[in-house]
Amino acid sequence: MNEILTQLSDCIEFGKINMASPYPPQMKGQEGADELTAKALAEGINPQDVLTLGLMPGMERIGLKFRENKVFVPQVLMSAKAMSTAMLHLKPHFLSGAAKQKGTFIIGTVLGDLHDIGKNLVSMMVEGSGYKVIDLGTDVGSDKFIAALKDHPGAVVGLSALLTTTMVNMQAITKEIKDAMPGTLITIGGAPVNEDFCNKIGADSYSADPQGVVEFLNRKLAS
Amino acid sequence: MVKEFAFGFKELVIDHKLMAGVMGYENGQLPPPFDEYMETALQEAATLNDIRASYLLIDNSRIDKGRKVLYARENEFNIGNAVCNELNGAERFAFYVCTAGKTISDKSVSMLKGEDPVLGYVYDILGSAIAEAAGDKMQLFLKNEVGKAGEKTTNRYSPGYCQWSVGDQHKLFSLFGEAPCGVSLTQSALMQPVKSISGVIGIGKNVEFREYQCSLCFSENCVYRRIRGI
Numbered sequence: 490m491n492e493i494l495t496q497l498s499d500c501i502e503f504g505k506i507n508m509a510s511p512y513p514p515q516m517k518g519q520e521g522a523d524e525l526t527a528k529a530l531a532e533g534i535n536p537q538d539v540l541t542l543g544l545m546p547g548m549e550r551i552g553l554k555f556r557e558n559k560v561f562v563p564q565v566l567m568s569a570k571a572m573s574t575a576m577l578h579l580k581p582h583f584l585s586g587a588a589k590q591k592g593t594f595i596i597g598t599v600l601g602d603l604h605d606i607g608k609n610l611v612s613m614m615v616e617g618s619g620y621k622v623i624d625l626g627t628d629v630g631s632d633k634f635i636a637a638l639k640d641h642p643g644a645v646v647g648l649s650a651l652l653t654t655t656m657v658n659m660q661a662i663t664k665e666i667k668d669a670m671p672g673t674l675i676t677i678g679g680a681p682v683n684e685d686f687c688n689k690i691g692a693d694s695y696s697a698d699p700q701g702v703v704e705f706l707n708r709k710l711a712s
Numbered sequence: 713m714v715k716e717f718a719f720g721f722k723e724l725v726i727d728h729k730l731m732a733g734v735m736g737y738e739n740g741q742l743p744p745p746f747d748e749y750m751e752t753a754l755q756e757a758a759t760l761n762d763i764r765a766s767y768l769l770i771d772n773s774r775i776d777k778g779r780k781v782l783y784a785r786e787n788e789f790n791i792g793n794a795v796c797n798e799l800n801g802a803e804r805f806a807f808y809v810c811t812a813g814k815t816i817s818d819k820s821v822s823m824l825k826g827e828d829p830v831l832g833y834v835y836d837i838l839g840s841a842i843a844e845a846a847g848d849k850m851q852l853f854l855k856n857e858v859g860k861a862g863e864k865t866t867n868r869y870s871p872g873y874c875q876w877s878v879g880d881q882h883k884l885f886s887l888f889g890e891a892p893c894g895v896s897l898t899q900s901a902l903m904q905p906v907k908s909i910s911g912v913i914g915i916g917k918n919v920e921f922r923e924y925q926c927s928l929c930f931s932e933n934c935v936y937r938r939i940r941g942i
C-alpha cells in the first residue's frame with residue numbers, strides 16, 4: 490500500500506495533528522495528518538482512498554484500543570483532532586462527490602440532559618470511521634431528531650443519556666421517531682443504559698462504547 | 713439553618729492522582745502533553761470565584777429502617793437499603809449542595825465543542841474534582857462543628873447513587889427554598905451548573921464514618937471502580 494497512506498493511518502492512530510504539534514513525543518518533528526493529507530491529494534491519490542485506506546484504519550485502531558483500555562479519552566481526542574484536520578482537506582471532495590461517506594448518523598443527548606462528553610466521543614469516532622455526522626447537541630427532543638431525519642432520509646439515530654431520569658425520555662423519543670419515520674434504526678448509550686433497557690424501549694442497538702456504534706453502523710449501512 | 717460557603721480554589725484539596733486515574737492513567741501520572749494541559753487548567757482555576765457549598769441542618773428528621781425512608785420536614789426520601797444502612801444511627805441530617813460554579817462548567821463545554829477538545833476535557837475532569845473537593849471541605853467544616861457537642865458525621869450520600877432515585881433531587885432542593893449556591897434544578901432533576909453535587913450526611917453520637925465503597929453501587933463499568941481495582 491502507498492507509503493503516505495500508511496503514515497496517515499499512524500498519524501490518526503497516534504494523534505499527530507501537524508508538523509508543529511509536539512504530540513506524540515515519538516513523532517516530534519515529523520509531518521502530521523494535516524500535511525500528509527494535503528500531500529496525498531496533491532500527488533493525485535484518490536480522495537476516497539485517502540479516507541478509506543489512510544484515515545479510517547487509524548481511527549479503527551484507536552477505537553479498538555480505547556475499548557480495550559489501552560488508550561484513554563485524551564488520546565482519543567488527539568486522534569479526533571488529527572482526523573478533523575485531515576477532513577478539512579477532504580471536504581471539497583465530499584461536496585464534489587469524488588469521495589463518499591458511508592452513510593449519515595444523527596446523534597444527540599436526549600431531552601432534559603446536558604451531558605455531552607460521551608456523545609462527543611461517539612460522534613468523533615463515527616465521523617472518523619467514514620460517516621457523515623449530524624450532531625444535534627444536548628437537550629434534544631423527538632421533533633429535532635425527526636426534522637434532521639427528514640433532511641437526511643435513511644440516517645441512523647444515536648441517543649445518549651447519563652441520568653436515569655433522562656434515560657426514560659429515550660423511550661418516548663424512540664417511539665415518536667419510529668412512528669414518524671418507520672424503519673429508522675436507533676442506537677442508544679450512556680452510563681445508566683443497558684441492553685435490557687434497549688430491548689424494552691424498542692431501540693435497535695445498545696453499545697457501551699463508540700466502537701460498538703461504528704460496528705453497528707458498518708453492519709447496517711455499509712454492508 | 714442554612715450555612716453557605718464561598719471557597720477559593722487554593723483552599724481546596726484537589727486529588728491530582730484521582731484526576732489522572734479518572735482520565736485513564738492509573739499510576740496517577742499524566743504523560744505529556746496532558747500534564748501541561750492540566751497545568752494550564754489549574755492555573756486558570758486559581759482565578760475561579762464561584763465555587764460554593766451549602767448545607768441545611770434538619771433536626772426533626774428520622775429514618776424508617778423498615779420502609780428505607782428518610783423523613784425530613786414534609787418530605788419522604790426513598791433512600792434505599794444501602795444508604796439506609798450507611799446512615800444508621802443518625803439523629804439528624806445535613807442536606808447539602810456544592811458547585812464548582814458556572815465558570816468552569818461553561819468553559820469546559822465551550823472548549824470541548826470548539827477550539828481545544830483536549831483542554832475542554834481536562835476542564836471537565838477538573839470541574840468534577842472541584843465539586844467533590846468543595847464537598848470535602850464543607851463536610852470537614854460540618855464534622856468539626858457538630859464535633860464540638862460530641863456528635864459525629866457519616867460520609868456523604870447522593871440521590872442517584874445506590875437505589876436512591878435521582879428524582880428525589882426535587883425534594884432535596886425544595887428543602888432549601890431558594891437555589892442553594894446559585895444551583896438550579898431542571899425538570900429532569902439535573903443540576904445547573906453541571907459540575908455540582910448534592911446529598912445528605914447523617915449526624916449523631918452513634919454514627920460511623922465509612923469510606924465510600926464501590927460495592928454499594930451497581931455500576932459495573934464505572935471509572936472509579938476501575939481505578940480502585942475493585
Ligand code: B12
Pocket residue numbers: 562604606607608610611647648649650651652653654676677678679680681695696697698699701702836839840843844870871872873874878901902903904905906907908909910911929931933934935936
Ligand atoms: C464524573 C461524574 C460526575 C461529575 C461530573 C458530571 C458531569 N456531568 O460533568 C460530578 C461529580 C459533578 C457528578 C455529579 C452528579 N452525578 Co455523576 N457521574 C460521573 C461519572 C463518574 C462519570 C461520567 C463521565 O464523565 N464519564 C466519561 C464519559 C466519556 O463517559 P460516558 O458519558 O458514559 O460516555 C461513554 C459511554 O457511555 C458511551 N456513550 C455515551 N453516549 C452514547 C450514545 C450512544 C448512542 C452510544 C451507543 C454510546 C454512548 O460512549 C462514551 C465513551 O465511551 C458517572 C459514572 C460513570 N462511570 O459513568 C457518574 C454518574 C453519571 N453520575 C450520577 C449521578 C447520580 C450524579 C448526581 C445526580 C449525584 C448527586 N446527587 O450529586 C450529580 C448530578 C450532576 C448534575 N449536574 O445534575 C449517576 C447517574 C445515574 C442516575 N442514577 O441517574 C452516574 C451514572 C453514577 C452512578 N450512580 O452510577 N457526576
